[in-house]
Amino acid sequence: MNAPHLPKVAGIDSTVPPPAHTAPPVQPAQGAPAAPGAQGAPGALIQDRLAGWVSDLTTLHELNERLSRTAALDGALTELLRAGAALVGARRGLVVLEPADGLGPTTTVGLGLARADLGHLETVPRAATSFGRLLDATAGATPGAPDCAPAAKTAPPAAAPVTEIVQPDLLADEALDPRHREVAVRLGYAASYALPLLTDTAGRVGVVVWLYDEPAEPAARQRHLIGRYLQYATEHLARLVDLDRARSTTATLRAELLPPRLPRVAGVQLAARHSTGPRGGGDWFDALPLPDAALGLAVGSVTGSGPSAVAAMGRLRASLRAYAVMEGEDPVAVLSDLELLLRLTEPARSATALFAFCEPALRKIVLAGAGHSPPLIVGERRTEFVETSLSAPLGMLACWEAPSVDIRPEPGETLLLYTDGLLQRTGDAMDRAFARLHAAAASVPKAARDDPGKIADHVLRTVLPEGLDGTDGPAAAASEEDVVLLAARFE
Known part of the structure; x- marks a missing residue:
């Protein structure tokens, strides 16, 4: 007789039944005939x-x-x-x-x-x-x-x-x-x-x-x-x-390498949202006050993940800050210097970056991108991607170069800078992801357009219904990507 097997784990009982054992064989009385099958009891x-x-x-x-x-x-x-x-x-x-x-x-x-x-x-x-x-x-x-x-x-x-x-x-x-x-x-x-x-x-x-x-x-x-x-x-x-x-440890290191708070600059309101994937990636953002009441805005992404990517991100962001202070009014020169540094110090790594030199008093923006997704202008009369020229990521070519773009935002319009992780988290093809991002920005309620933080939150909720840290839904496979969203509203 075989012992009943325990049920499968999915339906296991709250108790484990003891294995069934046959009773020990009973010795027949002396002179009495042996019971049938008694000799098989030990087996x-x-x-x-x-x-x-x-x-x-x-x-x-x-x-x-x-x-x-x-x-x-x-x-x-x-x-x-x-x-x-x-x-x-x-x-x-x-x-x-x-x-x-x-x-x-x-x-x-x-x-x-x-x-x-x-x-x-x-x-x-x-x-x-x-x-x-x-x-x-x-x-x-x-x-x-x-x-x-x-x-x-x-x-x-x-x-x-x-x-x-x-x-x-x-x-x-x-x-x-x-x-x-x-x-x-x-x-x-x-x-x-x-x-x-x-x-x-x-x-x-x-x-x-x-x-x-x-x-x-x-x-x-x-x-x-x-x-x-x-x-x-x-x-x-x-x-x-x-x-x-x-x-x-990686999350703490990354948080320390990103701006602990956004600066206050007359004529512009800032808000930032970011989420790190479980492996720790190299997406970053920055907002830097510059001479003559100017403001430098930057977002970027370093290839790789883990502590090495986070360390490379910190070095790249610190270097961009130094170049922005020296020649921030020329975003192409800033990215050119950054590309040279990356190629000499970390030849096995590449990065994308976008740097914008803003003059809030004049509502003027000059920006340049290196293999980065185009920013969005969000306002009451328009919601459109900025027409940036195609350019290679930093560290991919022997000599990087790309033209800059001038933008004149209207009063009340918001500039959205983001990393590719926002698009990849959707789980869609890139063209559909861009369309989803554009629709999310265009659907910002009128009551929220005066607050860049509310604009950023609405865009994230619409593009990523599962949230920044969620892993449910169709985007679960891409949930390890970092997400950065930087919003600048011009008054």
Whole structure:
């Protein structure tokens, strides 16, 4: 007789049924005839046990496959809680992410617990919670997973490694902290099972706790399964923690390299919106006050992604600022100098850029572009792309050159500068993306035309319905592109 296999992960029950075993063979009384088939009972027992082991391995494999498909830390934590709840027979739980090195990130994610419920748990003294005791006990512990032997219900000696904390009946525990008892009654849980998340290289990553509605505790086989599952899951979490740290560092570096605030220049209002892709790209913008009440506006994009592209973007933006101060009234000269610098210092990299020299008092703009998308003029009487000449990106030719373009915006008109990421995020072909951008700019409500920030927000909402940071809809495949939008409204 074969043991019933566990259901597939998509519909796994909240409990893991123990493998079906045949009863041990009953020895017939001396002199009595042997029961038919009695001699086959030992073979059936072994077969049932093997079937149970195969079922367990299949379940763990499927759960690990599901976890491996999570690319974000929050999604991995949620999947860990769901899979663990199925393995230990719980309905709710929480995972506290607190790496032992103190470098973060630190967060608490709940399963079946609202944010207010997590807030109630945070009011319990740390030493009175199982996850708090495990976090403190494993500050310098070495990794270890619980085996199938039941753990002691009481806390182990201080010198012994803490591998789990089982609280099978919280409300019957006279030593339970009064505040913990109050929160348990409020949230409706009566038992808990906590395990540390430990890795060989990173040490402690955090702690996971599952909560039972009634007094209960996982069986020996359930503990064995969850221990094996956590061996892989914790390593996966540690990799995502490292990735999250790298992304956070890149985002911080990029934010520091971009203008922390836009300047105030008489005769013009400025607004900027930008979003960085998950890998960190090299799109940038700048607004620089220049002598004689002039203003320099720039947007650009560096090829590549990651920290190297962000560093190259910072160097390029800083160099353009220097050239703009020296010869900003001639945008072609500014971009020519920038192209020469890029070709000499980073010959393997190219970039697109657009620089505009603005005189707000005269409502005059002189701009030049290097392989960059044309800007938009948005006003009550017109919404049109600026007719810039075709030009190559910086670093692509032995000698870059392109003519400049003069623009005379009317009072109340807004100049929109943007990077190609805005068009690529749409997921459309470039001609359709340009048409969508033009339609979005033309549909700006009259009440919003006096505020460049509202204009920028309307354009982004119309062109990218999923938002700057969304990944839903047809543009999900292109969501890794950076987006920059710089709006300048002339009074």
